[in-house]
Amino acid sequence: MLVAQVVKTPSGTQLRPIDTLRESVRLAAGLTENKLLGNDAYQRGINAIARFGERIRGFDPSRVRAVATNTVRVAKNSAQFVKDAEATLGFPIEVIAGVEEARLIYIGAAHEVPAVQGNRLVVDIGGGSTELIIGKGYEPQLMESLYIGCVSHSLRFFPRGEIDAHSFKEAELAARREIQVIAAAYLKSGWKQVIGSSGTARALADLMAENHFNGQSDSLTMGRINGASGLITRDGLRAMKKHLLKYDNVSQVELHGLRDDRRVVWPGGLAIMIAVFDELGIESMEVTDAALRIGVLYDLLGRSQHEDMRYVTVEQFMQRYAVERDQAQRVGKLAVEFLTQLPPSDSESRADNIALLQWAANLHEIGLSISHNGYHKHSAYIAGNADMPGFSKNDQARLAALLIGHAGKLGKLANNNNFFDWRMLFCLRLAQVLCRGRSDLNLAKVKVSERDGSFIVSLSKEWAHEHPLTEFSLQKEAAEWERIGRSYKLTLK
Known part of the structure; x- marks a missing residue:
């Protein structure tokens, strides 16, 4: 759950997150073979919603929007679950279609990442579905929701956390078959930027950064802040897969930053992400935390922004x-x-x-x-x-x-x-x-140039004489650049 404040500025309106509540409920893991939401998962969901409900008690209903996604879409007893959940939350809950989920994910990601000239591709691997969206600016154009997710894939191909090369290959191929259906249209549309949104992408990017799977050192150019590079690469995915296949069970895997709540679903998410990269020819992907929740709030706000x-x-x-x-x-x-x-x-x-x-x-x-x-x-x-x-x-x-x-x-x-x-x-x-x-x-008329790696600053000798403090400061500035081995010349004419 995300609580945000509407901030109006001369440049436009944005949402500033002020509170986040997150619980790992994994409803998808509670689906039975008959597509019923099992009792344990059912109750976990209701209990989490009760705690969320306390936080927004007293909110104007027009300022709250709650949505349910893939697991509730496919569960045969979803109607009863939604009824109980609404009574617990105190607000209506919308069960949204896969394409609508994709649209909202794109809106959320588009509002949180840098603007780009041309199309962008957004990939969101959730627990029970994967959304792929191509859009331009704040407008999604191609939207698909595939029934493959990190939880359902892990349960299907890695039961009890067991890992082997054959099962992983089967998981990759199953995901690739789903993606192949849409690949031609997406490749024809093309994109300038690839964004991975939400939990699975963020978890993979964090693991790559903390375990150096990308094969690149931490640097400002990589944007590495607080241990997260925000980047997934094809080489990094291959290195992560190679590391995973050293073990027989996911419980044995040793990786810096691998959280217990992610451990059991990590193999399925990794297999799907590799399939996405392979089918769509992706080499690298930037990552953002923003996705469905922020998209839902911007949609609730009732308008899209058209500024950077x-x-x-x-x-x-x-x-x-x-x-x-x-x-x-x-x-x-x-x-x-x-x-x-x-x-x-x-x-x-x-x-x-x-x-x-x-x-x-x-x-x-x-x-x-x-x-x-x-x-x-x-x-x-x-x-x-x-x-x-x-x-x-x-x-x-x-x-x-x-x-x-x-x-x-x-x-x-x-x-x-x-x-x-x-x-x-x-x-x-x-x-x-x-x-x-x-x-x-009395601002100085200054000319600057660069020659053979030297910075050259030129200004009037008369002006410098009338502004001794500024001249002194410029001399100190030149000395500071020289101190680090970069030539800096001050010329008075």
């Missing part, structure tokens, strides 16, 4: 941390002006970098709400660890690096071989020095 969610999030952060907007805009405008004076590199996405640089400028002082001393460290911590809808883990890691580096010593980044936004950091630091007076009056 990251702009809304930055705007909301500026409000929350009482950012001085004139200063943020002043620094941002100047930093972008400097970046545009530098020719783009061959691999650079200039539009994306301008956006990131502006966001960094808008948020560079959010740490002042905690303390003036070392405020840049607080700003970076917030940006790296807060829930920031629309931002990927990699976006947040790059943003946090710019914020930690925009002031103070550069040594903290110089030792990180994976930091690559040096030109943007140069522009942000220079703008911050020049805007120290927090006024638009």
Whole structure:
């Protein structure tokens, strides 16, 4: 269950999660051969719903939406279960169709991941079904719900947790047969971005990060934060499968971060994810926690947003941390002006970098709400660890690096071989020095360039003479860059 607050900003409206309740009930594991929800699973579900009901007691019914998915769709005694569950919860419960579930999953994921030009594919492996959706912006276009899930697949192919190569191959083939039915249409549509949403994808990404199955070290570029890389790769899936098949039973498997509540359903989810990658030719997949629940809330809100969610999030952060907007805009405008004076590199996405640089400028002082001393460290911590809808883990890691580096010593980044936004950091630091007076009056006319790896800052000798503090600060800035072995020349003309 997710409880969220509606936040309105000049850039749009977003939902800010303020409370989450999660219980591993696994209704799908309680389905009998006759498709009846067994007594134990039935009661587990009712008990969990009773606890959830306490949290939202007194809510306006128009502000609550409860949905039931695959297991309740297929259970023959679902009508009685829903009746009892509604009485316990105190609110109506909708049993939604597979395609509707897919639509809501896409809406949820689309509101929480970075915008992309073109189509995106969203894959959500649940307990009893797998949803695959292709959409553009906030609008889903192709939606399918397949009757394969991590719980049902694990029960079918790995009963009592027993594992062997033959059973795993059978699990993969069964999943591939389901996906083959839709593969042609999906491949024809194509996509620019692949997103794995919700529990199974997140669990696999976490295990890959903590056990280095991706074969890549932790880095800012991987967006690794708090042990989760947010990335699933084909090589990582193969390495995970190889590790799994060393054991005879899932209870024996040794892996960092493998939770007990995930252990028994992990093999089925892994087999399905491998099948998805193989049938659709996927090489890597980004992961988000957002899926059905946040999609249900946005649908309840009654409208879709058509702006990049990251702009809304930055705007909301500026409000929350009482950012001085004139200063943020002043620094941002100047930093972008400097970046545009530098020719783009061959691999650079200039539009994306301008956006990131502006966001960094808008948020560079959010740490002042905690303390003036070392405020840049607080700003970076917030940006790296807060829930920031629309931002990927990699976006947040790059943003946090710019914020930690925009002031103070550069040594903290110089030792990180994976930091690559040096030109943007140069522009942000220079703008911050020049805007120290927090006024638009008498701003220097500065030209910047880059030659043979050296940053060159040129300004009027007369202006520098009239502003000795700024000249002194620029000399210190040049010395700081030189200290980490990067040439920085200040030219007065």
